Amino acid sequence: MESYIGSPLTSNAVRVLMLGGGELAKGLVGAFQNLGLEVHVVDRYEGSPAQQVAHFSYTADIDDEKAVLDLVEHVKPAYVVPEIEGVADEALQALHDDSAVTVVPTARACELTSDRKKLREVAESLGLPTTAYKVVETFDALKEAVNELGLPCIIKPDVATSGRGHVLVKDEDQLKDAWDNVRRGKKNSWVVAERFVD
Numbered sequence: 001m002e003s004y005i006g007s008p009l010t011s012n013a014v015r016v017l018m019l020g021g022g023e024l025a026k027g028l029v030g031a032f033q034n035l036g037l038e039v040h041v042v043d044r045y046e047g048s049p050a051q052q053v054a055h056f057s058y059t060a061d062i063d064d065e066k067a068v069l070d071l072v073e074h075v076k077p078a079y080v081v082p083e084i085e086g087v088a089d090e091a092l093q094a095l096h097d098d099s100a101v102t103v104v105p106t107a108r109a110c111e112l113t114s115d116r117k118k119l120r121e122v123a124e125s126l127g128l129p130t131t132a133y134k135v136v137e138t139f140d141a142l143k144e145a146v147n148e149l150g151l152p153c154i155i156k157p158d159v160a161t162s163g164r165g166h167v168l169v170k171d172e173d174q175l176k177d178a179w180d181n182v183r184r185g186k187k188n189s190w191v192v193a194e195r196f197v198d
Contacts, residue, residue, distance in 0.1 A: 017042065038056075080095055080102070117190070117192070133195065142175060146193055
């Protein structure tokens with residue numbers, strides 16, 4: 001924190017911009033307000049839980065680099081806190097590299113935790129155990145991966161989504177639907193097939 005915290009809603013306020021406004025963000029808003037910070041929340045839709053309790057709220061596509069950077073320019077926060085995975089990594093990196101704004105957690109941490117492949121590569125490079133998995137780019141490769149990993153298996157999209165978009169496959173007949181559903185609207189052409197752990 002800065003050595004001096006001004007009063008919210010004044011010119012000397014220390015501002016926090018939350019990128020994402022879910023239930024987790026709602027709790028953080030309260031904590032930041034208890035510290036005397038002025039809290040701004042942006043989400044893709046109006047009326048998110050955190051927007052309802054923040055000092056200021058905005059609606060924008062937080063996966064769009066320009067939208068995030070424009071909002072930072074408007075709000076002039078001391079801190080930017082990504083609350084969801086689907087945030088423009090490029091904007092976070094630009095803020096980290098080129099401005100006085102502090103991104104918490106760091107831009108690199110956000111990039112790693114949102115990308116399933118990079119996260120596993122880092123974990124493995126550190127010698128940390130991971131669930132058995134395969135990254136696949138085609139449906140045929142998915143069938144081979146599931147055959148090797150065994151059923152049940154979880155098929156996950158390229159970008160972490162707090163469990164949304166995951167498909168539990170218990171039978172080989174479910175694979176095609178899983179492939180289609182997990183890839184729908186995602187950034188990359190690959191998915192992760194992961195051994196199910198009870």
